[in-house]
Amino acid sequence: MDLNLRGRSALVTGASRGIGLAIAKTLAAEGVSLRLVARDADRLSKVSSELGAKPFSFDLSKPENIGALVEACGDVDILVNNAGAIPRGTLEEIDGTTWRNAWDLKVFGYIDLTRAYLARMTKRGKGVIVCVIGAAGERADPNYVAGCMGNAALNMLVQCLGGESVRHGVRVVAVNPGPIMTDRFMHGMLWRAEKRFGDKARWPEILSADLPIKRAGTVEEVASAVAFLASDHASYISGEALRIDAGFMGAFRTKN
Numbered sequence: 307m308d309l310n311l312r313g314r315s316a317l318v319t320g321a322s323r324g325i326g327l328a329i330a331k332t333l334a335a336e337g338v339s340l341r342l343v344a345r346d347a348d349r350l351s352k353v354s355s356e357l358g359a360k361p362f363s364f365d366l367s368k369p370e371n372i373g374a375l376v377e378a379c380g381d382v383d384i385l386v387n388n389a390g391a392i393p394r395g396t397l398e399e400i401d402g403t404t405w406r407n408a409w410d411l412k413v414f415g416y417i418d419l420t421r422a423y424l425a426r427m428t429k430r431g432k433g434v435i436v437c438v439i440g441a442a443g444e445r446a447d448p449n450y451v452a453g454c455m456g457n458a459a460l461n462m463l464v465q466c467l468g469g470e471s472v473r474h475g476v477r478v479v480a481v482n483p484g485p486i487m488t489d490r491f492m493h494g495m496l497w498r499a500e501k502r503f504g505d506k507a508r509w510p511e512i513l514s515a516d517l518p519i520k521r522a523g524t525v526e527e528v529a530s531a532v533a534f535l536a537s538d539h540a541s542y543i544s545g546e547a548l549r550i551d552a553g554f555m556g557a558f559r560t561k562n
Contacts (some may be wrong), residue, residue, distance in 0.1 A: 309336050313337060319343040321343060341379045348361075385436070386536070391408070392503070418533075441528060443456070482551075492509075
């Protein structure tokens with residue numbers, strides 16, 4: 307399927323690794339002109355050079371950097387909010403500073419950049435904002451309380467904005483990846499195996515026991531969904547989140 311994205315421009319945050327990098331590669335293959343953002347300047351420079359993209363090294367947890375980034379990048383047709391990782395842990399395990407720092411990047415970073423680009427896109431009468439959030443926002447997990455709450459808030463942001471933004475030619479959508487094989491996912495798997503079995507090496511047992519198709523998803527599978535949602539093929543979708551989890555949520559509800 308030709309997504310007809312050639313010639314459009316996109317800003318992708320958290321683009322130097324994992325899902326963000328896969329999204330950048332997928333959009334580049336579709337002929338999209340890329341602006342990539344990440345905190346790791348060296349890695350970002352290498353990735354940008356390979357993809358013919360413009361690199362912008364900013365820490366988006368700092369509000370003053372949002373304005374600087376928007377000023378440097380200018381208008382884009384597509385914004386992909388992807389930067390940020392909220393650590394696992396219970397209410398007792400995640401201290402206030404860690405919690406706030408994680409939300410400053412993922413939650414408030416998404417909000418601030420969306421606010422800035424929604425205004426610019428509305429003025430132009432066109433644009434798409436895609437937020438990579440996470441399926442944890444759709445179910446309660448006491449061992450991931452900060453992530454569940456942050457993701458739930460971002461899902462509501464998309465719902466609040468998406469029904470109104472389309473009146474001005476702008477769609478706001480999201481993807482909620484479930485278990486996806488990234489460095490961060492592996493860190494979480496090791497954490498779970500240590501907590502469940504007392505042995506990090508037993509993490510593959512969790513995949514076999516908990517996941518319907520006994521494997522995690524790939525970053526490419528998420529990237530393909532993001533590219534579709536950013537395209538005109540998804541022109542009737544706004545204010546919604548696409549869950550990417552191979553039925554994990556349904557299986558979880560059945561089991562519990």
